[in-house]
Amino acid sequence: GQQLNQSPQSMFIQEGEDVSMNCTSSSIFNTWLWYKQEPGEGPVLLIALYKAGELTSNGRLTAQFGITRKDSFLNISASIPSDVGIYFCAGQIGSARQLTFGSGTQLTVLP
């Protein structure tokens, strides 16, 4: 099936630091979504992107839809302990009626 390469797989950062993670693919995407999942819960939508080059913010989170339509990144500024969790990218490839999920980035914020 289609593959999304999400990196890094895990990150350990100090509280207050900025974080960046990304997803890349060889396929062209029409939609990019970023989700956060905490233990025992389902993924929660953070940001949705629909146009190449689009840059969208949600509080301290900023995500961009890559110009080539094959990648997206998520930045978190001034991290806090509640940012801990697994962040997933998910994309719609072409006219597919489903989302393809990345394998996730596990974020740990150290006090």
Place this chain on the structure above:
Amino acid sequence: EAGVAQSPRYKIIEKRQSVAFWCNPISGHATLYWYQQILGQGPKLLIQFQNNGVVDDSQLPKDRFSAERLKGVDSTLKIQPAKLEDSAVYLCASSLGSPGIRISPLHFGNGTRLTVT
């Protein structure tokens, strides 16, 4: 608005037994999805419904998994008989189901954690 409801939260069964999961999507959401999430991986789509019709079940192991969405609202996912490798979290999600080319964002329930021993 109420979110996606799933039950049970946890289930432990022995291999070769049967199990069923239930999902109630967000009111008004036409599209319903079942995903399997194995520990350390992203969710993998099992089946997608639009109202009460199946849109995609290409990754559903049909020899043991079945799902239905009668009346286009609630859905059940069944595994019979279960195997050890079915141990995972089963997530239900729903979306508005836009008529255009773009997928509406998915809203997930908290999942059912299945352990097969």
